[in-house]
Amino acid sequence: MSLTSNTVLVVMVSLAVLLFAGTVWLWPRLARCGWRSVGGRIGLLLCTQVVLFASVGLAANQEFGFYASWADLLGKETAQGVVVEQAARGAHGAPGGGPLEVLDTARVAGVDGSRPQVDGQIQKVDIVGRTTRVATPAYVYLPPEYFQPRYRTRTFPAAVVLTGYPGTAQALVTKLHYPRTALELAKNGRMQPMILVMLRPTVAPPRDTECVDVPGGPRTESFFTRDLPDAVAAHYRVGRKAGNWGVIGDSTGGYCALKFAMHRPGAFAAAAGLSPYYKAPIDPTTGDLFHGDGNLRDHADLWWLLDHEAAPDTSLLVSSSKVGEANYRATLRFVERVRAKGTTRIASIILESGGHNFNTWRREIPAALQWMSGKLSGR
Structure with missing residues (x-):
């Protein structure tokens, strides 16, 4: 069991x-x-x-959703990703695509219907990074419009959705309800139809790599900012420009989301960090992330980036709570520091109270998705 x-x-x-x-x-x-x-x-x-x-x-x-299996809990998931050459596939699993394989499909939970062109679809996939040799499972939400004939030539915007650490990708579907929320918002005209690529930032469990390109591997940041968009765009009707892509996450995933957009504004037009922190921690779960590389350590620190790098041309959203979140004061300070830089656009969601948990993030996700929808284009 x-x-x-x-x-x-x-x-x-x-x-x-x-x-x-x-x-x-x-x-x-x-x-x-x-x-x-x-x-x-x-x-x-x-x-x-x-x-x-x-x-x-x-x-x-x-x-x-902290751990997905007994092996995950006991720290026995240690196998590194290996590149597997997949047969080319098309937008619906037919021949003609890239290093992404669809394993299963499911309807959106909480929705009565089961027709993809009416209620969308969730696909369970395996994704392999061509350059980083990272392989990871994920869930992809496709909106109803993706399956409708009148949109057959449309290119859709996409958002990478990340859990915290350790987290499970499935929790983004079953606990945080990203697909159902996106479906309801689009049906109500509050956001445009978007593809969601949902996974956890832990690509080498049980290690927490903090989305860093660790010397000697794994190259986590390169996987998320280069290989992942390439694999998804080769398989689905998603654009390859920065304006087509966003990234959102909670806790560790929130830190990763902000860092990706600040490091590579040419890859992500928008990033939302729900209850994020702003500097990669070093603890027993991370091990030595930088191996003495001071430049790598500095660039994993968002405070350092604000002080020493030019402001990236991207849009950021951060969230916190006045009572219940440890990052409240840091988040206010981060907002002010970004505003002082001028070029980067910054917005925030500040709740009166709310802990570092799923219930708080479920309250923030609708507004965050709506905000991100306004920053992305499908062309």
Whole structure:
């Protein structure tokens, strides 16, 4: 049974309830002073607490999508990406495309219909970077217009959507509801139809590369800013100009989104960071990201970029909460620093209160998608 299975959660919760009931039932019999009674009480309490904490952990993982599998949780997902030459495919999986393979299709959750030309479609794909040798799974949302005959020659704008760390790409679909939100906004005329490419920034799990081109690999930033747009544009009707592409993410994904647009404004016309931070951390999950390369370290620091580099011609959006977010003051300072540079356009979403969690980001995503839609073009 998988880590995210409802069955696993139900079994663990049931076991916790049974252990609690058993502890209450057996406690009078163990209320003696002998070593067996004391050991029995310790054993019952320990088992009950372990199972209870496991139940809470499984529930939290299902809600927030931290880990996708047992191997992911235990740090056993260590295999590096390898380039696999794929047969050429077209826009719907037919011959004539690039290093992107469609594995499965699904309807948009929460939508009654199942016709792609009415309700859009979600495709589960594998993407391989031609130059970086990075391979990763992703989900692609295609709006209804993509399948309608009158739009058959239209090129659509696209947005890369990133999770935090560790995160799962599936959580962007099932927990943060990006496809459903984009579908509803477009139907209400609040945003243009856009393709969403949803994945996590962790391309070499369990390591957190902070979207850095780590010396010796993996070249995470190059994958996201060069290989990924090329692979998607070769397979779907997406433009290859900066004005066709945006990037949005939360937490670690938010930091990556801002960094991509600031480093490569020629690749992304807009970037939205939901609850981002502004400098790559170094901790046990990242390891040594820079290997003594001071230039690489400086360019991973958005504060350094604002102080030492010319303002990039791009649009940025940042979000925070007055109560509940640790980045509130840093976000206000970042906005002011960007405004002082002049060329880069900056906007913000500031909530009165909201923690660093899915519920907060679900409140910000509609406005962020609508903002991004206004910055991108399909041609």
